[in-house]
Amino acid sequence: MSVEDQSSVILESGDGFQFIVRKSAASKSPAIRSMLDKKNAFVEAVENKIVFKNITAPVLEKVCQYFYYYEKHKGQEVCPDPDFITPELALELLCVADFLDC
Secondary structure, X not given: OOOOXXXXXXXXXXXXXXXXXXXXXXXXXXXXXXXXXHHHOOHHHHHOEEEEOOOOHHHHHHHHHHHHXXXXXXXXXXXXXXXXXXXXXXXXXXXXXXXXXX
């Protein structure tokens, strides 16, 4: 499956789940932004799809939610604490956030 609309990107988990995310939201991550930059000649930029083999679907889903949460509240002085992060996923999310630099 490919995304014809270049304003979106497919993020695929290691267990095969795909999330279609706006590039503007996913670009919160410098790592993703770099992978999608056509100047860097990564295959991900050509295919408009990034596969994260070591990230499970539940964790990648929370990452995508965070991208939209950040985009929605960007520039606000006060924003509510995100309530979508469960304690069970917190450590794994921290590791992924470090990898994605977001």
